[in-house]
Amino acid sequence: MKKKTEFAKYPSEDKAILIVGYVILGVFLLAIIIPVIYIILASFIDPITLQNSGLTFDFSKWTTTAYQRVMSNAQIWVGFKNALVYSVLFTIISVVVTLLAAYPMSRADFKGRGFFNTLFVITMFFGGGLIPTYLLISSLGMLDTIWAILLPGAFSVWNMIIARTYYMGIPKDLQEAAEIDGATEMIYFFKILLPVCTPIIATIAMWQFVGMWNSYFDAMIYLNSASKQPLQLVLRSILIQNQPEPGMVSDMQSTAERAQLAELLKYATIIISSLPLMILYPFFQKYFDNGIMAGAVKG
Amino acid sequence: MKNISSAAVGGKAGSNKMHNTIVYVKQHWQLYALFMLPAVLLTVVFRYIPMGGIMIAFTEYNPIKGILGSEWIGFQNFTRFLSSPDFLRYLVNTLKLSVYGLLWGFPAPILLAFLLNRILSSKTKQKIQLVLYMPNFISVIVLCGIVRILLSPTGMVNSLLGTDINFMTMPEAFRTIYIASGIWQGAGWASIIYTAALSNASKELKEAAVIDGANIIQQIKAVEWPAIKDTVLIQFIMSVGNIMSVGFEKAYALQTDLNLNTSEIIATYVYKKGLLDGDYGFSTAVGLFNTVINVILLISMNALVKRMNEGKGI
Numbered sequence: 001m002k003k004k005t006e007f008a009k010y011p012s013e014d015k016a017i018l019i020v021g022y023v024i025l026g027v028f029l030l031a032i033i034i035p036v037i038y039i040i041l042a043s044f045i046d047p048i049t050l051q052n053s054g055l056t057f058d059f060s061k062w063t064t065t066a067y068q069r070v071m072s073n074a075q076i077w078v079g080f081k082n083a084l085v086y087s088v089l090f091t092i093i094s095v096v097v098t099l100l101a102a103y104p105m106s107r108a109d110f111k112g113r114g115f116f117n118t119l120f121v122i123t124m125f126f127g128g129g130l131i132p133t134y135l136l137i138s139s140l141g142m143l144d145t146i147w148a149i150l151l152p153g154a155f156s157v158w159n160m161i162i163a164r165t166y167y168m169g170i171p172k173d174l175q176e177a178a179e180i181d182g183a184t185e186m187i188y189f190f191k192i193l194l195p196v197c198t199p200i201i202a203t204i205a206m207w208q209f210v211g212m213w214n215s216y217f218d219a220m221i222y223l224n225s226a227s228k229q230p231l232q233l234v235l236r237s238i239l240i241q242n243q244p245e246p247g248m249v250s251d252m253q254s255t256a257e258r259a260q261l262a263e264l265l266k267y268a269t270i271i272i273s274s275l276p277l278m279i280l281y282p283f284f285q286k287y288f289d290n291g292i293m294a295g296a297v298k299g
Numbered sequence: 300m301k302n303i304s305s306a307a308v309g310g311k312a313g314s315n316k317m318h319n320t321i322v323y324v325k326q327h328w329q330l331y332a333l334f335m336l337p338a339v340l341l342t343v344v345f346r347y348i349p350m351g352g353i354m355i356a357f358t359e360y361n362p363i364k365g366i367l368g369s370e371w372i373g374f375q376n377f378t379r380f381l382s383s384p385d386f387l388r389y390l391v392n393t394l395k396l397s398v399y400g401l402l403w404g405f406p407a408p409i410l411l412a413f414l415l416n417r418i419l420s421s422k423t424k425q426k427i428q429l430v431l432y433m434p435n436f437i438s439v440i441v442l443c444g445i446v447r448i449l450l451s452p453t454g455m456v457n458s459l460l461g462t463d464i465n466f467m468t469m470p471e472a473f474r475t476i477y478i479a480s481g482i483w484q485g486a487g488w489a490s491i492i493y494t495a496a497l498s499n500a501s502k503e504l505k506e507a508a509v510i511d512g513a514n515i516i517q518q519i520k521a522v523e524w525p526a527i528k529d530t531v532l533i534q535f536i537m538s539v540g541n542i543m544s545v546g547f548e549k550a551y552a553l554q555t556d557l558n559l560n561t562s563e564i565i566a567t568y569v570y571k572k573g574l575l576d577g578d579y580g581f582s583t584a585v586g587l588f589n590t591v592i593n594v595i596l597l598i599s600m601n602a603l604v605k606r607m608n609e610g611k612g613i
Binding site for chain 1 (some may be wrong): 320323324327328329331333334335337338339341342344345346347348350351352353355360362399410411412413415417427429431432434437438439440443444445447448449451453455458471479483486487491514516540545547548552568570573574579582583586587589590593594597610
């Protein structure tokens with residue numbers, strides 16, 4: 001009831017503005033919810049029915065074929081496993097390198113701070129580009145190895161700036177007290193500073209994890225072996241290139257049947273591949289929020 | 300503090316300073332050797348060495364002969380690109396995609412933040428935010444997969460409209476698809492930063508405005524806009540700085556053979572020319588052209604904002 005009275009307090013022209021606003025918000029929400037529900041429903045419908053008449057609530061036309069076929073495909077699981085390995089390792093390397101570098105950069109007395117800052121910031125705006133980077137990776141012998149995925153993007157200047165800003169917000173008393181107690185730099189950093197920085201560490205870790213999990217470009221250009229493909233590349237051949245993994249549709253007799261089935265498999269593939277992050281993200285949302293606020297502080 | 304060790308040393312100011320530095324580095328060697336080294340190493344190897352590789356752009360690059368062995372051809376790769384009939388199309392495609400993307404995509408999260416700020420119950424607000432943020436966690440590939448199946452001739456959009464239009468093969472539909480799906484995916488997430496800034500807007504100020512009989516428009520002008528103005532400016536400069544780096548990943552995943560007329564942007568062209576056709580020197584030149592325009596845009600934008608905003612830029 002309180003809401004209603006709050007709303008009633010507004011003068012009438014404000015009410016009009018508010019109603020327009022709520023409608024816009026409502027449309028935006030529906031634009032997100034409807035496709036999601038449509039894809040979930042469509043993934044259970046018999047491929048021929050789906051192509052000819054779209055969604056149906058005649059449950060005799062419902063089937064879990066698509067899920068069985070996608071789940072029983074080995075390449076999808078190879079993709080999941082690789083994506084998990086790449087994302088975990090990348091997150092660890094990236095967080096360690098970034099947190100370490102942010103510490104000296106956060107100290108006013110650090111000699112060479114200006115130099116290092118310039119060195120890093122230039123790379124945010126200028127780079128060699130695709131081919132020179134590719135040729136470097138190639139000449140380092142890193143083509144088709146995990147290192148091509150893990151190393152080039154491991155140090156993020158942007159995340160370093162965010163971590164540095166966070167360190168600088170930690171009260172100086174803490175460091176002074178530590179120095180009086182005779183703590184060395186290493187002890188101060190690992191035992192005192194890092195434990196109070198867990199929110200920002202969690203945020204950066206999750207950014208890097210989600211970023212790696214969802215990207216496909218580096219894997220596309222650097223990895224050739226099917227056994228090394230991360231999930232997004234497997235998804236790419238199913239969803240974008242219309243090439244379902246061999247075995248997913250090959251038992252179908254006609255080309256038309258194969259095409260219909262391939263289309264249905266896309267729906268199930270989308271659901272299966274997005275489910276892990278969709279389920280996990282609400283639990284981590286508060287960390288993401290924190291991180292964005294930290295990033296909002298001018299670097 | 301820094302001068303404690305040097306006070307005893309004396310001598311010329313220059314060598315004194317030098318000496319200070321040496322003493323500092325000796326005392327704090329861990330800061331350099333342990334904390335900075337990994338980041339510096341990664342930066343030099345994977346960022347600066349490729350910058351040196353830009354030389355390829357001025358050669359007829361031959362992978363067997365290497366950079367120095369390849370024939371030096373000056374600006375030929377650049378003139379070849381600038382004089383090719385496709386140059387203008389790729390440039391215009393890139394610019395249109397990002398400028399229209401900015402015009403539509405930039406205000407969207409700000410609008411959402413204003414709307415969310417007016418939701419009175421914080422529980423409802425949280426639920427709405429949960430839905431709004433969700434698309435951000437979908438990968439580019441899955442997003443483009445969703446777009447493709449929803450827009451396919453037998454997909455959701457066509458069955459709602461009762462038509463069978465193949466949107467993905469229409470060059471004139473590409474930009475709308477690209478930008479609308481971008482807003483669909485990113486606007487909710489991007490609104491967080493503005494929501495945070497709005498929640499900093501002083502509650503007292505707002506209450507005072509309400510008591511004074513300010514209507515919503517006046518409240519926005521006097522209280523809410525000033526609270527997010529700086530954030531908006533910073534975000535704007537950053538977006539302009541990224542105008543030429545429109546996402547390769549998404550453009551490439553939304554391309555079909557038939558919509559290339561509008562969907563081929565410089566980034567996808569660089570990839571195809573370089574890695575698919577093996578025309579390394581030319582591809583590098585095109586990429587460099589892109590980067591340079593980007594840097595120029597960023598610098599001039601920052602200068603412009605500084606002038607408008609009483610000397611505050613980034």
